[in-house]
Amino acid sequence: MESSESIISYLSQQEAGEIDELLMGPVGFSLDQLMELAGLSVASAIAEVYRSNEYNRVLVICGPGNNGGDGLVAARHLHHFGYKSCICYPKQTSKPIYARLVTQLESMSVPFLSIENLPKELSNFDILVDAIFGFSFKGNPWPPFDDLIRKLVSLKDHYQEHPKSPVVVSVDTPSGWHVEDGDTSGEGIKPDMLVSLTAPKLCAKKFCGPHHFLGGRFVPLSIMQKYKLQLPPYPGTCMCVRIGKAPISPKFHEKTMESDPFVQFQKWHDNAVEAGVKEPNTMALSTATKDGKPYSDSSSRMVSLKKVDQGGFVWCSNYGSRKGREISENPHASLLFYWNALNRQVRVEGFVQKVSEEESEEYFCSRPREIQVAPAVSKQSTVVLGREVLIQQCKELEEKYPQGSMMIPKPKDWGGYRLIPETIEFWQGDESSVQMRLRYYSQVIDGRKEWRILIIFIASIEWLMQPSKKLIRNPLLHPHSAPSPPPPPDPTTITNLILQSDNPNSLTQSLHTFTQWTPDLVQTILKRLWNHAPKALQFFQILYGHPTYTHSPTSFDHAIDIAARIRDYKSLWTLVARMRSQKLGPTPKTFAIITERYVSSGKADKAVKVFLSMHEHGCQQDLNSFNSFLDVLCKSKRVEMAYKLFKIFRGRFKADVISYNIIANGFCLKKQTPRALEILKEMVERGLEPTLTTYNILLKGYFRAGQVKEGWEFFLQMKKRNIEIDVVSYTTVIHGLGVLGEVVRARKVFDEMIGAGVLPSVATYNAFIQVLCKKDCVENAIIVFDEMLRKGYVPNVTTYIVVIRGLCHVGKMDMAIEYMNQMGDDCEPNIQTYNVVVRYYCDDGEIEKALEVFEKMSGGTCLPNLDTYNILINAMFVRKKSDDLVVAGKLLIEMVDRGFLPRKFTLNRVLNGLVLTGNQGFAQEILRLQSKCGRIPRHFRL
Numbered sequence: 001m002e003s004s005e006s007i008i009s010y011l012s013q014q015e016a017g018e019i020d021e022l023l024m025g026p027v028g029f030s031l032d033q034l035m036e037l038a039g040l041s042v043a044s045a046i047a048e049v050y051r052s053n054e055y056n057r058v059l060v061i062c063g064p065g066n067n068g069g070d071g072l073v074a075a076r077h078l079h080h081f082g083y084k085s086c087i088c089y090p091k092q093t094s095k096p097i098y099a100r101l102v103t104q105l106e107s108m109s110v111p112f113l114s115i116e117n118l119p120k121e122l123s124n125f126d127i128l129v130d131a132i133f134g135f136s137f138k139g140n141p142w143p144p145f146d147d148l149i150r151k152l153v154s155l156k157d158h159y160q161e162h163p164k165s166p167v168v169v170s171v172d173t174p175s176g177w178h179v180e181d182g183d184t185s186g187e188g189i190k191p192d193m194l195v196s197l198t199a200p201k202l203c204a205k206k207f208c209g210p211h212h213f214l215g216g217r218f219v220p221l222s223i224m225q226k227y228k229l230q231l232p233p234y235p236g237t238c239m240c241v242r243i244g245k246a247p248i249s250p251k252f253h254e255k256t257m258e259s260d261p262f263v264q265f266q267k268w269h270d271n272a273v274e275a276g277v278k279e280p281n282t283m284a285l286s287t288a289t290k291d292g293k294p295y296s297d298s299s300s301r302m303v304s305l306k307k308v309d310q311g312g313f314v315w316c317s318n319y320g321s322r323k324g325r326e327i328s329e330n331p332h333a334s335l336l337f338y339w340n341a342l343n344r345q346v347r348v349e350g351f352v353q354k355v356s357e358e359e360s361e362e363y364f365c366s367r368p369r370e371i372q373v374a375p376a377v378s379k380q381s382t383v384v385l386g387r388e389v390l391i392q393q394c395k396e397l398e399e400k401y402p403q404g405s406m407m408i409p410k411p412k413d414w415g416g417y418r419l420i421p422e423t424i425e426f427w428q429g430d431e432s433s434v435q436m437r438l439r440y441y442s443q444v445i446d447g448r449k450e451w452r453i454l455i456i457f458i459a460s461i462e463w464l465m466q467p468s469k470k471l472i473r474n475p476l477l478h479p480h481s482a483p484s485p486p487p488p489p490d491p492t493t494i495t496n497l498i499l500q501s502d503n504p505n506s507l508t509q510s511l512h513t514f515t516q517w518t519p520d521l522v523q524t525i526l527k528r529l530w531n532h533a534p535k536a537l538q539f540f541q542i543l544y545g546h547p548t549y550t551h552s553p554t555s556f557d558h559a560i561d562i563a564a565r566i567r568d569y570k571s572l573w574t575l576v577a578r579m580r581s582q583k584l585g586p587t588p589k590t591f592a593i594i595t596e597r598y599v600s601s602g603k604a605d606k607a608v609k610v611f612l613s614m615h616e617h618g619c620q621q622d623l624n625s626f627n628s629f630l631d632v633l634c635k636s637k638r639v640e641m642a643y644k645l646f647k648i649f650r651g652r653f654k655a656d657v658i659s660y661n662i663i664a665n666g667f668c669l670k671k672q673t674p675r676a677l678e679i680l681k682e683m684v685e686r687g688l689e690p691t692l693t694t695y696n697i698l699l700k701g702y703f704r705a706g707q708v709k710e711g712w713e714f715f716l717q718m719k720k721r722n723i724e725i726d727v728v729s730y731t732t733v734i735h736g737l738g739v740l741g742e743v744v745r746a747r748k749v750f751d752e753m754i755g756a757g758v759l760p761s762v763a764t765y766n767a768f769i770q771v772l773c774k775k776d777c778v779e780n781a782i783i784v785f786d787e788m789l790r791k792g793y794v795p796n797v798t799t800y801i802v803v804i805r806g807l808c809h810v811g812k813m814d815m816a817i818e819y820m821n822q823m824g825d826d827c828e829p830n831i832q833t834y835n836v837v838v839r840y841y842c843d844d845g846e847i848e849k850a851l852e853v854f855e856k857m858s859g860g861t862c863l864p865n866l867d868t869y870n871i872l873i874n875a876m877f878v879r880k881k882s883d884d885l886v887v888a889g890k891l892l893i894e895m896v897d898r899g900f901l902p903r904k905f906t907l908n909r910v911l912n913g914l915v916l917t918g919n920q921g922f923a924q925e926i927l928r929l930q931s932k933c934g935r936i937p938r939h940f941r942l
């Protein structure tokens with residue numbers, strides 16, 4: 001046995017065996033006892049590092065010996081700690097001790113999975129516990145353990161680039177490693193955590209994962225002495241102790257933050273202590289005079305944190321000091337902690353109160369005597385006659401209150417202060433360019449203080465604007481080198497900055513200082529903010545005031561569309577006026593957007609007025625704008641209104657074949673093919689020739705109206721009359737036949753078109769795949785999808801949606817998600833894709849998974865829309881849990897915040913639910929929200 005440089009002993013295989021025999025011989029332990037304690041320490045160590053709310057699903061893989069037994073015990077404790085344990089125990093022994101462990105787990109309904117039933121990828125789990133082999137392992141692992149170990153190895157390879165892969169925790173030794181020489185091949189498992197039992201084995205020297213713990217708190221002094229064991233002491237009542245330092249700067253992610261800032265502070269403080277930060281309690285205290293102007297009338301100094309609890313942050317001081325004086329005239333102060341080793345900072349702002357006299361008394365008594373003396377003699381911040389005088393005073397005090405006799409009394413003007421925080425902000429430095437601050441701020445709701453969280457991404461804009469610091473060169477030193485180009489602007493970073501900002505002034509400043517705006521960049525950002533209309537409009541407005549950048553007509557159209565979508569007609573017309581004053585429009589396209597939005601919000605009459613008044617805004621109506629407007633009306637099934645208008649104005653605008661096609665299409669959409677035919681007859685009578693589009697419209701009309709026979713006849717006629725049938729005609733027939741249940745015929749047409757010299761388009765494939773999903777089976781749809789890929793087609797978002805929906809529909813959710821994950825950069829999932837998945841998860845009662853997808857959307861480039869919110873809110877009533885209703889309430893608040901109007905029914909349902917489950921306070925908040933939406937219920941009382 002040898003002791004490492006950091007006073008830890010490592011055991012050889014033989015020593016481990018000997019100690020084992022001693023423990024169960026002369027020392028008097030039974031095997032059950034040792035195993036119980038070992039398993040408990042493994043579970044405790046896991047719980048210390050991997051919290052059950054982030055890492056919940058655990059698979060414990062148990063080997064044939066005692067190491068496996070430890071695993072069984074650990075699984076039981078983890079279950080009680082709130083984890084979801086699963087066991088894989090392929091070589092169960094009949095020895096009673098193991099049989100009992102198995103019975104215990106079975107009685108708790110902990111599932112046992114056979115090797116065959118293990119998921120192919122172990123990535124379904126958050127934690128994999130390797131309890132396969134311990135210190136008695138020799139040679140190479142035999143089946144089936146060789147395969148299991150290989151799985152653990154390849155998992156690490158496969159998931160190296162993936163941020164969320166399961167962590168591997170090895171019990172006593174990493175299985176497959178030589179007990180003394182470690183991972184000699186270099187191809188063994190690489191656990192993230194090792195829990196050494198009794199004492200680390202020699203192989204543990206080679207462990208280089210982030211978490212090494214020692215467990216098995218049962219070694220008596222006799223064994224310690226006999227083997228000269230040097231081991232770290234177990235703190236307090238802990239079953240395990242960390243060996244070595246905690247990893248520096250664990251990843252900082254908003255999802256892992258606590259909802260209570262005091263709990264979060266404690267967590268970071270603990271990390272600082274574990275990481276060996278020298279003075280984790282030291283903080284800078286800043287105070288100010290009454291009208292505290294910065295620099296002149298404020299002051300900072302380091303003080304030591306005495307205590308932190310839900311009441312606030314406490315430190316002690318002389319009340320007569322400068323800080324004391326400043327606090328007495330201005331109770332606002334701030335604290336700043338900086339934990340260098342972790343690159344973390346916490347800022348606390350709030351106001352300060354003196355603690356009670358008793359509390360101060362208590363703090364004073366708890367101080368070591370040497371520190372009691374100083375405040376007792378010093379009058380802080382007053383001039384002392386000399387060092388000697390002070391030393392003399394200390395001496396006198398010591399004589400007056402000799403050690404061990406009377407206590408030194410607390411000086412009158414010494415005591416504690418408590419800062420009651422209003423905001424607490426956590427910051428962690430990061431390698432990446434986007435850094436995050438998390439700010440908690442308190443709000444009083446119904447007399448109760450509640451914490452809200454604000455996530456702020458920083459360094460983004462400045463970083464975008466300047467060449468990175470490393471690139472800055474002194475032009476005098478490098479006269480010939482071209483200035484480094486600034487890094488390309490990143491729309492995601494800017495979008496996040498806008499989403500997270502709660503301060504319009506600083507956002508304006510950031511966006512204005514950036515000078516490289518282009519219409520493309522602005523449009524990308526507007527698109528990303530599509531489902532957060534208020535933010536999108538704020539962004540547009542800020543850039544409208546930009547010193548050098550001017551919006552393009554397309555950006556104006558985007559902004560107008562967004563304003564119209566949330567029915568903010570005032571902003572809409574302001575934007576139109578601005579467009580005009582800048583001589584950028586409004587264009588016919590602008591009016592197409594405006595009229596479409598009016599029509600879709602049920603204001604068709606208003607839309608007509610807008611169309612007829614276009615010229616008053618400086619945009620003359622013409623045939624194109626007339627046709628566009630007719631199309632808007634027809635597509636929203638207002639064909640009668642369109643037809644009336646058409647009859648009035650066809651002379652004025654000289655209606656063409658496109659106008660007639662639009663009206664005919666309008667009737668087809670309403671399944672009125674005879675009316676469509678009438679219109680077309682009229683057209684021919686007026687001397688206008690039908691085009692291929694005209695025929696395709698009719699063809700589609702027949703199928704839409706369910707007239708398969710007529711549709712088919714018409715198709716044959718088209719062929720017969722030598723009309724050059726195009727890919728649209730074929731796609732229409734394939735889709736039409738298929739949707740009406742004629743899958744075999746649809747397939748025949750699909751096969752036939754290539755023979756006829758017409759190549760299917762992606763739309764044709766989409767139509768066919770959809771037909772197969774709906775009327776045949778999803779497996780066949782996937783065959784066609786694969787064929788499409790093989791032939792070099794690039795599927796689009798619709799293709800994926802169709803396949804994903806098909807899979808969801810038959811309950812193959814995992815596969816659907818796989819397809820969604822396959823969608824590349826050029827074809828990212830859009831809102832419809834997400835909504836399909838969210839909807840099916842909700843329908844299956846998998847609310848958590850639905851919320852997980854929702855979270856992913858909220859944090860990504862595709863924000864949720866009205867449908868997403870409606871689907872999720874409705875799902876929150878299924879389980880009849882009061883927590884779910886709170887989530888529903890939060891979703892409501894968020895959707896209104898983003899410019900979506902909830903239905904009255906939805907609002908009332910959530911309100912009722914909250915009241916019935918005793919959430920009156922929150923219900924009040926929803927009620928306020930309701931008045932904000934202008935939808936106050938008539939018969940509602942809290």
Ligand SMILES: NC(=O)C1=CN([C@@H]2O[C@H](COP(=O)(O)OP(=O)(O)OC[C@H]3O[C@@H](n4cnc5c(N)ncnc54)[C@H](O)[C@@H]3O)[C@@H](O)[C@H]2O)[C@@H](O)CC1
Pocket residue numbers: 016019020021023034035038063064065066067068069070132133134135136137138139140141142145171172173197198216
């Ligand atoms: N202080 C101690 O001695 C304690 C030991 N405990 C645990 O007990 C472990 C040691 O237990 P065991 O001695 O039962 O042995 P292990 O659990 O290390 O495993 C040995 C088992 O694997 C089999 N085996 C050995 N080499 C193999 C190979 N190449 N391929 C396939 N199978 C192989 C053996 O037949 C035996 O069944 C420790 O690592 C620790 O986890 C704890 O339960 C409690 C206290």
Ligand SMILES: [K+]
Pocket residue numbers: 067130131132133134170171172173174175
């Ligand atoms: K192991």
